[in-house]
Amino acid sequence: MRTIETSSSPAEKVWGGSSLLNFLVNARASKADLDALSTLGNEGWNWETLLPYTKKSETLVPLMDEALTQSYSLPDPQIHGLNGPIKKCYPVWCDPFHFSVIKSFEALGVPWNKEPGRGSNIGSSTTLTTVDPDSATRSYSATGYYAPNVHRQNFLVITGAFVSKIVFEDAEGGLKRAVGVDFVHQGRPLKIRSLRKEVVLSAGAIQTPALLELSGVGNPQFLKKHDIPSLIDLPGAGENLQDHVLVWCNYEVKPTLETLEVLLDPNALEEHMTLYKEKKGIIASSAVRTFSYLPASAFISPEQIKRWGSEQGEHDRAESLGIKKQHELIRSWISDPQQATAEIISQPGHFMWQPKPGKRYLSFAVSVTHPLSRGSVHIASANPTDSPAINPNYFSNPVDLEIVINAIKFVTRVVETEPLKQDVLGHASPATDATDEELREYVRNTFGSSFHPLGTAAMLPREDGGVVDSKLKVYGTANLRVVDCSILPMEMSAHLQATVYTLAEKAADIIKAASTSSRL
Numbered sequence: 250m251r252t253i254e255t256s257s258s259p260a261e262k263v264w265g266g267s268s269l270l271n272f273l274v275n276a277r278a279s280k281a282d283l284d285a286l287s288t289l290g291n292e293g294w295n296w297e298t299l300l301p302y303t304k305k306s307e308t309l310v311p312l313m314d315e316a317l318t319q320s321y322s323l324p325d326p327q328i329h330g331l332n333g334p335i336k337k338c339y340p341v342w343c344d345p346f347h348f349s350v351i352k353s354f355e356a357l358g359v360p361w362n363k364e365p366g367r368g369s370n371i372g373s374s375t376t377l378t379t380v381d382p383d384s385a386t387r388s389y390s391a392t393g394y395y396a397p398n399v400h401r402q403n404f405l406v407i408t409g410a411f412v413s414k415i416v417f418e419d420a421e422g423g424l425k426r427a428v429g430v431d432f433v434h435q436g437r438p439l440k441i442r443s444l445r446k447e448v449v450l451s452a453g454a455i456q457t458p459a460l461l462e463l464s465g466v467g468n469p470q471f472l473k474k475h476d477i478p479s480l481i482d483l484p485g486a487g488e489n490l491q492d493h494v495l496v497w498c499n500y501e502v503k504p505t506l507e508t509l510e511v512l513l514d515p516n517a518l519e520e521h522m523t524l525y526k527e528k529k530g531i532i533a534s535s536a537v538r539t540f541s542y543l544p545a546s547a548f549i550s551p552e553q554i555k556r557w558g559s560e561q562g563e564h565d566r567a568e569s570l571g572i573k574k575q576h577e578l579i580r581s582w583i584s585d586p587q588q589a590t591a592e593i594i595s596q597p598g599h600f601m602w603q604p605k606p607g608k609r610y611l612s613f614a615v616s617v618t619h620p621l622s623r624g625s626v627h628i629a630s631a632n633p634t635d636s637p638a639i640n641p642n643y644f645s646n647p648v649d650l651e652i653v654i655n656a657i658k659f660v661t662r663v664v665e666t667e668p669l670k671q672d673v674l675g676h677a678s679p680a681t682d683a684t685d686e687e688l689r690e691y692v693r694n695t696f697g698s699s700f701h702p703l704g705t706a707a708m709l710p711r712e713d714g715g716v717v718d719s720k721l722k723v724y725g726t727a728n729l730r731v732v733d734c735s736i737l738p739m740e741m742s743a744h745l746q747a748t749v750y751t752l753a754e755k756a757a758d759i760i761k762a763a764s765t766s767s768r769l
Contacts, residue, residue: 258455258639259700264408265391266453267700271746273378273387273535275337277303278741278748280368281588285578289571289738290710291719294755296368302754303747304330310338310382317343321375322363329366334393335750336381342534344597345506346611346672347375350539353669357662359547370542370589370742378535379746385528390750410434413633415448415464415729417480424727425480447728447760454702454735455626458487459637461706461716462628466723475631481725485714489572489707490624491740492641493592493699496653496692497601498613498660499677506672508609509536509598537596542589542618542742548659549590549652554583557648571713572623575739579619589742591656592616593663601695602678610677613663615656616699618742621646626705643696653696654688701745706735720759732756 261267286294307330312318321339329337351361351373362372381388398404416429427448430441452460461467465480467487472479502508511517512531524530545554558580568576582588592615599610624642629635644650661681664673675681679691709715711724715738721730734749741748 258698258702260453260455264395264406265389268379268389268746269387269391271700272537272744273380274537274540274744275307275335275377275379275747276370276540276743277366277368278743279370279589281582282739282741282743285739286708286737288578289574290713290715291708293719294708299751299755300328302758303751304328305333305754306330306750307333307335307337307747309377310336312339312341312382314341317341320348324366324377325364328364334397335379335390336388336393337377337379338382339375340378340534340538341380341382341385341529342531344508344538346502346595346597346669347539349669349672350541350595350663353663353666354541356666357547357659359541359543362542365540365542369587370540371544371587373539373541375538376535376540378538380533380535382528382533385525385533407434411634412452412460413438413463415450415460415466416440416442417464417726420727422727423725425725425729426727427729444728446764447730449756449760450723450729450731451733453733454490454705455637455639457731457733457735458626458705458716459628460633461486461723463631463633466725467627471627475628477631481723483711483716483724485569485571485707485709485711485716487627487705488569488623488625488714489704489738490626490639490641490702491620491622491704492624492643493616493618493620493701493740494643494649494653494696495699496615496657496696498615498657498679499599499602500611500613500664501674501677502609502611502672503674504607504609506609507531507597508611509596510604510609513604536598537594539595541593541595543591543593543656543659544586544588545583545590545652546586549655553651553655557583557651568623569714571707571709571715571738574713576621578739579621582619589618591652591659592618592742593656593660599677601697611664611673613660615653615660617649617652619740620649622649623704626702641698641702644693650689650692653692654685657688657692699744701734701740703734703737703740703745706731707738708736709738720763721756730756730760 263269280296283296309329354373360372362374365374379388410432412432414431417425418428420426428444468484469479521530521532525532594614596612600612622642622645624640626637626639629638706716708717717731723729
């Protein structure tokens with residue numbers, strides 16, 4: 250087991266937030282993922298209603314290299330956006346393992362999914378990335394949304410500010426109206442009062458619930474411990490925390506293959522910097538491009554799937570009604586060969602460990618798409634500058650750990666299957682002959698976060714532990730909305746970037762519609 254008891258959670262204090270620092274993956278959630286929002290009680294939130302917002306946020310840019318585009322497979326232009334603020338394209342550099350990985354997965358019964366954007370992500374595919382191929386630069390929220398609108402008179406951005414509290418007053422119907430915000434700017438405490446319209450909170454899955462609690466919104470018993478007056482009783486605030494864990498498996502490959510290790514050679518790095526100026530090569534591309542989404546039936550026995558279902562029923566007894574409903578959905582997906590239970594990503598290079606000089610590597614990252622474990626994030630004190638206490642509770646549900654272990658075993662089968670087998674020289678980590686218990690220890694000692702936290706201000710019915718309604722309005726308030734991934738009640742079988750842009754586009758329409766109706 251790890252000897253450390255705490256670790257940090259990064260917070261992106263830059264204009265553009267996580268979209269500036271992520272892995273550039275533009276992968277859509279599946280139809281089942283988005284339809285689950287409606288199933289959990291959110292009218293108007295499903296695949297059909299959200300797809301137009303996804304398309305509105307994006308522009309699919311074709312690569313100049315037609316042969317490479319054809320080899321990846323042409324995306325369907327009918328289901329991708331062609332005039333949105335965020336550019337996306339296929340990677341301009343194709344690593345030497347990409348198609349071998351796909352074919353080895355195919356040999357083991359996992360299909361090549363040439364268009365996962367239609368709503369089914371089962372199989373192996375080439376991910377689209379948020380790179381503008383015309384400039385070989387990242388396309389993110391600051392370039393796509395901020396820069397084109399910076400001139401607007403009604404758009405003011407204050408950098409270096411730290412929000413400490415949302416101020417409420419009593420409103421009609423027993424509600425609370427947000428009338429002000431307290432914040433610190435360049436060391437000076439400042440107050441904004443007499444707000445006439447709405448306050449939109451977008452602080453992310455860690456800071457959003459913390460700011461709600463500092464403002465008196467949350468579990469009254471918890472707030473009392475910190476001498477914070479309870480204004481709105483919402484025990485779901487800060488609960489239901491979820492994240493995608495990552496566990497890396499590393500393999501040594503033939504030294505003649507071009508992997509990320511070539512950049513450790515100063516001469517090769519200089520060559521690739523020259524290629525980058527031509528918008529080509531490794532540096533002009535995302536490091537990851539091959540994604541495989543596996544149903545449980547691809548790597549877990551029917552007996553084990555059935556056993557997990559019965560064991561989960563016992564675990565649910567201590568959970569909230571909303572989490573029980575989520576677990577019911579996840580159990581049904583584990584039994585469904587059309588729904589993903591594990592994600593496996595390949596990367597042409599080492600990760601999370603020190604490579605041996607002169608060696609080349611291929612890595613696979615294993616993740617649980619819909620974890621059953623639930624954690625929490627709450628303030629550690631009434632001082633807003635104190636970091637919140639984050640308890641991700643990874644692997645608190647034992648099924649999550651067993652899914653990872655079985656997926657690691659499947660990766661071993663993949664690298665031992667042609668055509669990939671001919672390029673792999675041996676295992677680097679974990680050991681090829683590791684027992685189940687040794688694999689459990691390996692996972693516990695090496696796992697990391699995908700940095701996909703969500704769920705801590707869940708869009709659920711209030712009685713199910715929800716914090717916001719289907720219009721993103723915080724329960725008990727007249728004009729406070731949350732627009733970030735904290736409102737998503739469940740993890741998606743995808744990386745979150747595309748879903749968060751979709752959420753933001755829909756939120757804009759919700760807010761505009763409310764503003765229009767208030768003027769009628």
